[in-house]
Amino acid sequence: MAAILDIKDLRKAYADGFEALKGVDLQIEQGEILALLGPNGAGKTTLISTVCGITRATSGQVLVGGHDIITDFRAARSMIGLVPQEINLEPFEKVLNTVRFSRGLFGKARDDAAIERILRQLSLWDKKDNQIRALSGGMKRRVLIAKALAHEPRLLFLDEPTAGVDVELRKDMWEIVEGLKADGVTIVLTTHYIEEAEAIADRVGVIAKGELLLVEEKASLMARMGQKQLDVQLSEPLDAVPEALAKYDLTLCDQGCTLTYAYDTRAERTGITKLLGDVSAAGLVLRDVVTRQSSLEDIFVGLVHEDAEDGR
């Protein structure tokens, strides 16, 4: 199937010389949900802004549904809906008016039935005559989504839809995304929560320092990210991993005071029980036992590191 979004070697350098995007290539298939994971300042928003026409690329090409975003911007932008990260809304406008405005702005004839369907889908219909300033934060976010959907886009960008949102609302948001996917809308969302990508994405892209480090099927990436680490801290330092524990693939660190064991939390058997049994059978005296889950930050650091090594 043809990609609905095709980004080729996209680069963006700001006037002050800062390179926000360093040659991003990305293809997104029709109907999928792609989560872009990355720490703050990774270039997620710049990437989205460039595709949507808010920021100008320094070089590279972007095709949306086969339409170039520069030379054929009308066709390209008509297909795109954007939900920005910040809640940017006119406080004194009424919900219905502002959503209707968005539809007109994107060149679609007024269609009250379509607007009603969107507002109902987002549980906003009851609030349609409310001024935006009277809405809660979560409702405002829904208005942003309604505005983005008002012209019935095929490709929807959600820039950190759940940043600073409580757990319940986050779940709501995920349901909304599911519903949109069912309607055939392709969705690209940015987030820095792994759970979020895990909950709703089909594929996950990891972006850091303006580079897209990988794009992978969620399942395989989650397996990699699901690694946990067990640190066994010893009272007496060791010179080497004892013979009896050789089968566990342990690493000795902290000047011989800590044995580190990596395991997969999803595996049927993590092997912890046996390991700890064998540790005590080997006569080692424990000072403490700590488990750590690699944070997203760690994974980024790891990926950037790998990347640098590949480049050598």
Next chain:
Amino acid sequence: MNWTAIKAIYLFEMARFFRTLAQSFISPVLSTSLYFVVFGAAIGSRIDEIEGVSYGAFIVPGLIMLSVITQAISNASFGIYFPKFIGTIYELLSAPVNFLEIVAGYVGAAATKALFIGVIILITAFFFVDVTIQHPLAMVAFLLLTCLSFALLGFIIGIWAGSFEQLQLVPLLIVTPLVFLGGAFYSISMLPPVWQTISYFNPVVYLISGFRWSFFGAADVPIAVSLLAIGGFTVACLAVIGWIFKTGWRIRQ
């Protein structure tokens, strides 16, 4: 052309105007009435006729110009600055519209509002003084061109402004003095020769003179020059706006 988008922007902007219709309506009527009371009745009664027109009637074109120019600038500059300020400009920038369509929507709405105010002031004037309009077509043309060109200038100011203070700066420091010194309340010929010469460097002089000609048939400068001046100013504003959108100055990084 994306006419639907132009219409959407235009109606959205006009809706803001109609929400505050009473304010939009009352304040120009009140201030115009005050001008007539102060300049027309109190001071005007001591001033002879100017070019065969009573002073009260003489100031009508200048008063209309003063309000129209101020309104066109403030409406257009606020119209585009507000989305920038609250961040909703992202939607304009990501919409399938080109700069002409954005300008047509915002400037069209601002010019319409200014025109509306101008007409209200004209109607108010009829209650206070005898006003004749010798060249109605020319009057309408001048009024429309003034609304349009100063709305364009306002749009530029709105794009340029980085704060609400800056938004007020150009109208307060430049436009209002130019209008007051542009012969809104007097004829340039009443000034000493040196000041007459200096006045000819003020673009608003040509505007008010031409507009006054359409009322009374008398002008400080030839009518063709007036038309040329306002036409040239409109084109210059359009050129600047074209450049702004081409380079993305202050709106698109």
